[in-house]
Amino acid sequence: MYGRDPWGGPLEINAADSMTDDDRSRNLQDLDRATPSRPLDETQQSWLLGPKVLKKKKYVDLGCILVSRKIFLWTLGTIVVTALLSGFITLIVKTLPHHHHKEPPPDNYTIALRTALKFFNAQQSGKLPKNIYNVSWRHDSCLQDGKGDPGQCYKDLVGGYYDAGDSIKFNFPMSYAMTMLSWSVIEYSAKYQAAGELEHVKELIKWGTDYFLKTFNSSADNIYVMVEQVGSGVSGRGSELHNDHYCWMRPEDIHYKRTVSQCYSSCSDLAAEMAAALASASIVFKDNRLYSKNLVHGAKTLYRFATTSRNRYSQNGKESSKFYNSSMFEDELLWGGAWLYYATGNVTYLERVTSHHMAEKAGAFGNSPYYGVFSWDNKLPGAQLLLTRMRLFLSPGYPYEDMLSEFHNQTGRVMCSYLPYYKKFNRTNGGLIQLNHGAPQPLQYVANAAFLAALFSDYLEAADTPGWYCGPNFYTTEFLRDFSRSQV
Template sequence: MGHDNYNVPTPPNNDGTKYNYDEVLMKSIMFFRAQRSGKLPANNQIPWREDSALNDRGQNGEDLTGGWYDAGDHVKFGFPQASAVTLLTWSLLQYKDAYQASGQLDDMYDCIRWPLEWLLKCHTGQNELYFQVGDGNLDHNFWGRPEDMKMARPSFKVTSDKPGSDIAGEYAAAMAVASMVFKDKDPAFSAKLLNHSKQIYTFGKTYPGIYSQSVKEAGPFYGSDEYKDEMAVAAAMLYLSTNNTQYLTDAESFHQHGNQWGQSWGSKFTASMVLLYQITKKDVYKQDIETTFTNWLPGATGPDAVPYTPKGLAFRTKWGSLRHAANNAFMALIAAEAGINPTQYRNWAKGQLGYILGDTGRSYVVGFGVNPPSHEHHRAASCPLIPASCSHDFYEMKYSNPHVLYGAIVGGPGPNDEYDDVRSDYVRNEVAVDYNAGFQGAVSGLKSLHLRNILD
């Protein structure tokens, strides 16, 4: 079976850069479109996706339709989803010139608005916030399209009795940064986001707690062990959007100094140190950044040094190895904008993105570049066009997915650059909204640097 060849016009590489950043940005935004749940808009541009999960409800019947499916599965996990929205929206705040010049600005607003509308729906009471729709175990036993799901889709929330400051902080951060990017585009939406952000932040601050300890019945997915990182980022973003110094005081008190493991859906002190340095220019945050990136850049020694693959990928962990490199590349680019080791950090970020885009002789981005993955672990992309039936048989099929999941980055290679494009290898071939967020942010940063004649 071949791919369906719906027409995706590739924008010309007017920049003359090694990789066509306009094409990467366009296709990454397409990936997020393919992840949409709920009633799709009339201009749905993914022909193999239709309306799905139209009965997603809260525990009291609240409408929880919409949002994004997390990965190759069909659970809506609010924690990594909000984390992805924060990074994506931050990239639009920081590198709007890149989205504008690539012709993707309107599509980018549309891209982030979809999950933001869902995050707002999840805020069903002052101290009540839904963070998951779907049962991870039931869901993972089903190989088929989201349009065909029949299993129960329970929903889970944090409350004052079962608090989750990590969830609250991440939702508040996403909404606060979005309130800034929508300020001129849609003032009413911007004001709504800011209002909800403040309320959710107050909930997180008033009722401290870790969501995966409070609501164990949601299952062992995306467990959290800290909430101060999310609250620090939320407070910093709220300070930037309101100028209220109480938020800055809070952000500084929540932040944890020293070396950081990396930026991810569960670990955000790298983001808070970069934000706090941007805002305050205090040496203590510069030290945090330099300590962390000294360990991330090649040549580091000691127990905190990040190892490298033979071909040059900073290899943090086998789970989403590319995602961690891309997230930290994005952080390095923003730190560079604030004046910290700009040449070194930018060149390092460009090298990590080059690895993902094809420097080793293959692309890790579906539908882009040379020899890209075509067996990514993604149920909907692996199923034939509706109305043909789809089943677990398609999980084992040796041929490429019938649909091109344009723009998705896969989990990535092992510590020796080893990689097989096999659907059943979900460690290396899973895709996820949090995988693409920092990646797309970093690409927008490289495009912006090229526009400003700082980096080729």
């Protein structure tokens, strides 16, 4: 029988029995020599070796990289499961009812603060800014104030604030209002920020200080004149002057030329109060270095004028005496000097305000029925508290300690008079303290006292002092807070 060897021709597989062992050996040798010397192709190998056993690949070829098959399957499974879960969660969220939680309404103090600041927006004079704080019925007004008056200390007097009940701009109470706003921002800027009113109140302060810088030669080191008011309120029937106090008309409808009243040489109270306004505002705007520097320079110029003129701006029957008469000027010198020390750190101001002579002239050791009643006319209680703050936190020591300690004691005495246990001031049936002894317009004095009491309590707590003495009795700071809350 013959078979075909796929590589080398016929091969005899079964030979006759007579084949010898040598012949078989030679045939085996011939078979070895018949082993192919070239590599087998895939088809030949399959024929020779039989069916190939396929093994699972351990890697997956992704084109540019080889990835472990196990890792690839785990990754793919994770992606699929994540996608399914995300879709399921999204479906649940979209099908569930939505409950929109409204912001809680502002508390009463925030509402009161916003309403109080809105008053200043309603009283703004000049070309009003375009912002969200504007009062809807107010528009530009009195854009010709101070214009067309050659040779004066001012170029124009547009801006500022009208008085509460008319269209006159009284610089004395206006300066006091700006000082108080600045003081509140310096001490409670975080509270303003929390109420969303910090930028608002700073705009209001700047509206006032921008106007003040127009009322005197703010670039000079020394001045001899300044503006005290714009508008008139004393002209009678038949007068050629318009009466801005009794005329009930919108300031937007005022197109006539308005009177400008100036103060020469006798302006200590007015100049010192305006210096306080500019100095305190310079602290508010300390991040605006150029503007703050201009405010400080103006405050120095005004205070220098105040200390050389030495008299009341409202003396001798001037029109200002009929509206905002100043009873003395030493309290403004004390007040303005304290603010200038805070604004500049110049010890010259500290030496002046800790003078026993100035304190005595300002009424620091008095005992009048109005002692401790803080107002646009009486700055002494505010000045004493401001200097008490200096003692508590700055501790300037000798030679200022004796007078600062006296101011501290006097401030404590004023706070004692606010408490209901002391009978210096009467109270209404509802508990309102009558600081002006039953005279009209009591609320301004009450609000000022509440502010001072809250400040003093905060100063004491910041200095780790739990309270103060009223004679032999010790009262904690909570008594002052209770008083403030009861009056506002």
